Amino acid sequence: MIFIQNAIYNDQPVALLNTFNKTEMINTVTQSSVNTQRHWVTITGYEKNESDMILTISSWGIEYSMSYKALYESWQSPLAAGSGMICFEVVQ
Numbered sequence: 001m002i003f004i005q006n007a008i009y010n011d012q013p014v015a016l017l018n019t020f021n022k023t024e025m026i027n028t029v030t031q032s033s034v035n036t037q038r039h040w041v042t043i044t045g046y047e048k049n050e051s052d053m054i055l056t057i058s059s060w061g062i063e064y065s066m067s068y069k070a071l072y073e074s075w076q077s078p079l080a081a082g083s084g085m086i087c088f089e090v091v092q
Helices: 002-009 068-074
Strands: 014-018 023-027 033-036 039-048 053-059 062-067 084-086
Touching: 002 014, 002 039, 014 068, 023 068, 039 062, 053 068, 062 068
Parallel strands: none
Antiparallel strands: 014 039, 014 084, 023 033, 023 062, 039 053, 053 062
8 A cells, every 4th residue: 555655646657457356446437347357557546535545547548446455355365366566766
């Protein structure tokens, strides 16, 4: 969670790969849901609430939201092997 917060604070979007662990994304306009697997998305922001951190996700040119708590729980499965997050720091 701190990795995401620090990256976003420093204007470094986070690339997130889900492998075979399905994680629900909610379209922020239509409120429809999509379960993703074997898919890269970009975390571009977040909002914390009392019990979770809601990630702002960009995928297929559309803005989605995703529960960090649900993502974390999905990563406890052996199906999550190979999943991960990365961001890049621009050094000038």
